[in-house]
Amino acid sequence: MRLIVTSDTYQLSSDYNGNWDPAWEKYFARHMVRRLWGEELHDSVITAIDTLPSYTVNGFTNASTVYGVESPGFGRISFAMQAPDVVNMPGGDGTAFIDLFFRGNRDDQPRKVEGSVLQALGLMNDAFIQNRIHATGTGATASFLMKLMSQTPPLSDDQLINTLYINVLSRYPNQQEKALAVTQITKGSTAAQKRTNTEDFLWTLFNKVDFTFNY
Numbered sequence: 237m238r239l240i241v242t243s244d245t246y247q248l249s250s251d252y253n254g255n256w257d258p259a260w261e262k263y264f265a266r267h268m269v270r271r272l273w274g275e276e277l278h279d280s281v282i283t284a285i286d287t288l289p290s291y292t293v294n295g296f297t298n299a300s301t302v303y304g305v306e307s308p309g310f311g312r313i314s315f316a317m318q319a320p321d322v323v324n325m326p327g328g329d330g331t332a333f334i335d336l337f338f339r340g341n342r343d344d345q346p347r348k349v350e351g352s353v354l355q356a357l358g359l360m361n362d363a364f365i366q367n368r369i370h371a372t373g374t375g376a377t378a379s380f381l382m383k384l385m386s387q388t389p390p391l392s393d394d395q396l397i398n399t400l401y402i403n404v405l406s407r408y409p410n411q412q413e414k415a416l417a418v419t420q421i422t423k424g425s426t427a428a429q430k431r432t433n434t435e436d437f438l439w440t441l442f443n444k445v446d447f448t449f450n451y
Contacts, residue, residue, distance in 0.1 A: 250451045270450050271349050274337030275316035277448060278330050278364070284404045284442075285368050285380035288314035291326040333364035359443050369438045371431045381438060385431060393418050396434065404441040 240246055250267040261268060272280065282288055290312050319325040322339045336358040338348035359365060371381040384391065384399060391399065397417045401409045409417060420440075421433045441447065 267451070271337075271351065272448055272450055273347070274334035274339050275319070275322075276450075277337065278316040278326075278334050280447070281365065281368065281442065282314070286403075287368065287380050289326075289328065289330065290314060291319075291328060291330070293319060293325060293327070329362070329364040329367065333358055333362045336362075355448075356443075359448070360439075365439070365442055369435050369442070371435060381431075381434060385434060393421060396421070397437075400434075400438055400441060404438070405444065405446055 245264050248264070248267045250269045252266045256266070260266075291314070292312055313319060313326060316326050316330060316334055321342070323341050324331060326334075336352070336355050338350065338352075340347040368379070369381065370379060371385055372379045373382055378386070384396065394414070397414060398408055401407060401413075417437060420437050421430060423429065423433050
């Protein structure tokens with residue numbers, strides 16, 4: 237793995253200086269942009285908000301012996317990429333969200349990479365996303381956004397925006413994005429309005445095209 241990730245080929249940018257010829261794709265002349273798998277999107281969301289779920293992998297949780305081989309079982313997992321199968325896993329609201337991204341079943345339904353209206357609607361409305369963008373709770377049970385917005389001393393608008401961009405998109409906003417974000421989160425005059433505005437802003441980041449693709 238170290239050899240692969242430190243290679244020049246693996247570290248190529250998706251940007252290409254000059255006129256790109258599709259015939260060069262087989263030579264790995266640049267990084268080819270691809271849509272993330274459903275499992276990758278699930279894990280990106282929970283990593284971005286620093287709140288890991290705990291799933292029970294049904295049928296795989298206890299140690300067992302199969303054909304004379306001891307299997308330790310999987311116990312509980314947090315990341316979808318840890319699941320031993322793609323059918324009905326990892327469980328909870330995560331499974332329905334991941335299934336929108338055509339992950340197949342490893343048997344007679346191959347994984348697909350096409351986009352769909354249901355995927356867009358899932359990123360906008362699915363409970364897996366909606367339950368994680370709200371600023372709720374206090375203390376140890378506070379959501380990621382509530383912890384971020386209740387720091388002492390409080391974060392400035394620029395710091396809040398930069399933190400959310402880094403966590404979700406792994407980059408800083410450009411000047412135009414920064415200006416639009418400041419306008420969005422500062423509408424209204426009360427703390428409750430700012431929380432709602434910031435929730436909407438976090439929702440916006442999860443729905444940006446660059447969140448769903450690997451560049």
